[in-house]
Amino acid sequence: xxxxxxxxxxxxxxxxxxxxxxxxxxxxxxxxxxxxxxxxxxxxxxxxxxxxxxxxxxxxxxxxxxxxxxxxxxxxxxxxxxxxxxxxxxxxxxxxxxxxxxxxxxxxxxxxxxxxxxxxxxxxxxxxxxxxxxxxxxxxxxxxxxxxxxxxxxxxxxxxxxxxxxxxxxxxxxxxxxxxxxxxxxxxxxxxxxxxxxxxxxxxxx
Amino acid sequence: xxxxxxxxxxxxxxxxxxxxxxxxxxxxxxxxxxxxxxxxxxxxxxxxxxxxxxxxxxxxxxxxxxxxxxxxxxxxxxxxxxxxxxxxxxxxxxxxxxxxxxxxxxxxxxxxxxxxxxxxxxxxxxxxxxxxxxxxxxxxxxxxxxxxxxxxxxxxxxxxxxxxxxxxxxxxxxxxxxxxxxxxxxxxxxxxxxxxxxxxxxxxxx
Numbered sequence: 001x002x003x004x005x006x007x008x009x010x011x012x013x014x015x016x017x018x019x020x021x022x023x024x025x026x027x028x029x030x031x032x033x034x035x036x037x038x039x040x041x042x043x044x045x046x047x048x049x050x051x052x053x054x055x056x057x058x059x060x061x062x063x064x065x066x067x068x069x070x071x072x073x074x075x076x077x078x079x080x081x082x083x084x085x086x087x088x089x090x091x092x093x094x095x096x097x098x099x100x101x102x103x104x105x106x107x108x109x110x111x112x113x114x115x116x117x118x119x120x121x122x123x124x125x126x127x128x129x130x131x132x133x134x135x136x137x138x139x140x141x142x143x144x145x146x147x148x149x150x151x152x153x154x155x156x157x158x159x160x161x162x163x164x165x166x167x168x169x170x171x172x173x174x175x176x177x178x179x180x181x182x183x184x185x186x187x188x189x190x191x192x193x194x195x196x197x198x199x200x201x202x203x204x205x206x
Numbered sequence: 207x208x209x210x211x212x213x214x215x216x217x218x219x220x221x222x223x224x225x226x227x228x229x230x231x232x233x234x235x236x237x238x239x240x241x242x243x244x245x246x247x248x249x250x251x252x253x254x255x256x257x258x259x260x261x262x263x264x265x266x267x268x269x270x271x272x273x274x275x276x277x278x279x280x281x282x283x284x285x286x287x288x289x290x291x292x293x294x295x296x297x298x299x300x301x302x303x304x305x306x307x308x309x310x311x312x313x314x315x316x317x318x319x320x321x322x323x324x325x326x327x328x329x330x331x332x333x334x335x336x337x338x339x340x341x342x343x344x345x346x347x348x349x350x351x352x353x354x355x356x357x358x359x360x361x362x363x364x365x366x367x368x369x370x371x372x373x374x375x376x377x378x379x380x381x382x383x384x385x386x387x388x389x390x391x392x393x394x395x396x397x398x399x400x401x402x403x404x405x406x407x408x409x410x411x412x
Contacts, residue, residue: 004304004305005272005301006271006272006273006278006280006301006304007263007273007274008274009259009263010259010263012255012259013255013256013258013259015255016251016252016255016256017252019244019248020237020241021236021237021240022233022236027228030227030228032259033298034226035226035256035259036259036263036272038225040261042225043256043257043260044260045222046223046225046226046253046256047253047256047257048253049219049221050219050222050249050250050252050256051249051250052215052218052219053215053216053218053219053238053241053249054241054242054248054249054253055246055250056215057213057215057242065212066211066212066213066242067212067213068213068215072212074212091212091239092239095210095211095212095235098210099210
């Protein structure tokens, strides 16, 4: 390896870059050589931002979303509807739903979903803290925004049983054909469910 | 931006990653989230290797290849043929030729090629230091391994005039059809030149 790069420092950097997902030796080398061509400050800025990210990032004590503070800015935003909690698998779920601009309630990041095959049980994800939040009162609805997979459905079922004792509405994302999609290309299961769960034209235009 | 990532630290890191070539916001976010999922030490290792690379990398005082020391390990390797210098455009050229395992002489990294359109003149690339190396004696051959483009050919012509006074052999990479290629798909200019510069079967098997 040293032979190929004629520098231990370069070899090390290529090795570290190639640990990133989807980055091979070729791309890693391209990144490293790019940094060498640019100003030193650009490389140092990247190094510092990585270092700060992994060292200083916090997780919100309420919803477990990433945050720079103990309570994230979504949970501490009084403008948002505090009575609705949207349950997502990970922080990416928060970003995805925030990007729609449609939802104005709070979140709860599970940090995973129940998956016996992968050895992930109910205790490995943030279910107890969700039950606690609901138990404290003030919550009227819990929306499950998990991937429409076997594991997602299992997790929804488990949590819904835990929350059954509380007087709250529990909902899940509508499943059906995508907006702008061609019916011809929708898969049969999705299309079938969208027929069974068809909505009246009034409801759709709400 | 802060809104989307709900963390200034994450937003900063995504921004820094997206400065890398071919990396957009999506990929940058993927890299950052990957680092958050892994051990802190992995992220710190990446940060440190980048920081060290841009701060501590040296360029060989003889051939201008990157190096951890003042004289690179190729130049200081007494096993290599000190009488042949292979002229390349950049450090990537050194790596490419080293990867063939065929060449055992020294290198000279120009750090660019003459390109009037881009405002790069002879003084912007390491030509004087090459002439100096040849003037010091002990060099029997200079191989030009530059891209077969107009700029490459211009650079070769310029340097060859500068070196004309010395009693050395000057060569360039053979241009012809690629090994394993189908003649049908070779471009006409390359094929034409490979006919003009045809080699005797003896020479080819050397």
